[in-house]
Amino acid sequence: MLICPGARLAIDMLDEDVAAKSPAFERLLVQQALGLVDTFPGNDIDRAADVLLGIVSKDPQAKALVDRRIEQALAAQKRQALVAIRMLGTWADGVGATPAAARQRISRLAAEVRDDLKVGAARLAGLHRGLSSFATTPPPAAVRDPGKAITEFMRGTGYGADDTARAKRIFADLGRRSQEPSELADPDAQEKLVAVLDGLPAKDWPAGSAVYDQLVHWSERRPVATPEIEAWG
Structure with missing residues (x-):
């Protein structure tokens, strides 16, 4: 896991439309931004997902990059999978083709997530409506210091x-x-x-x-x- 300053900078640049007139450069920034998948599923992932949604909705090649990285993270069945799940949950709360696809992917994920990830996924369930399928009864124990x-x-x-x-x-x-x-x-x-x-x-x-x-x-x-x-x- 790295602090990934380049990934955060890439999100800032994408958010400011720095590369809007250069699809190739924009895809390079997307690829750099995907380094955040190797961090933690914290609040900054919601912003990153929102910014990336605007890109992938208009650029199929950028969408392919993002989809591939998300599937790699999900397949790893480690903390990166929780980052990918949070990104999908952010998208699932929206409207359009990508949010609809995110909701479909989430519906299949509940059965795929490994047992040792389920508590972590359940902690995400209260953050986005689209992740309610990960909720557990009783809910996870309170977050520790x-x-x-x-x-x-x-x-x-x-x-x-x-x-x-x-x-x-x-x-x-x-x-x-x-x-x-x-x-x-x-x-x-x-x-x-x-x-x-x-x-x-x-x-x-x-x-x-x-x-x-x-x-x-x-x-x-x-x-x-x-x-x-x-x-x-």
Whole structure:
């Protein structure tokens, strides 16, 4: 999982119609924007899906690119599948050919989604009418505090006490959103945190998404790196 600044920039450019007069360039931006499928099914996916809908509705080649990436994500049966499901849910709430196709795809998905993804999918069900088929009775347990959910996952998957303690400090620093230098300026810390987020169970995507959003905010601030930061472990 990457912060994907290029993907977010591509969505901004598509939203501003920067490439409206150049279909080939527009498709390149679409391909770049699809990097968001490798992140988390957070709120930014709704905006990306809305922007992409405007493109795929008028360009069959761009639609083929998007459809192929969504099917790849669904077939992987990992967190990326939840991102694809959220995109389909955003489209399904609309009108037109693409939203109708999204509703048809969703109707088949309920039987295809693997058991370990069902809780994560159920958390999406309340966000879009078109995803109501993923709702469960009873509903999923309340979303846990991101820091607690992630550090609990770390303790249960072999991370040492030092790594877990350092992760807690980073979460606290991200949460403050201060301008002060952060331990996250260490590339090794960044790599390990990304690995932790990538390993989270799909049901805990809200926790991963919350930290991912903070990482995006941090990356846009570009804090100054400090040279003497100890590595995890």
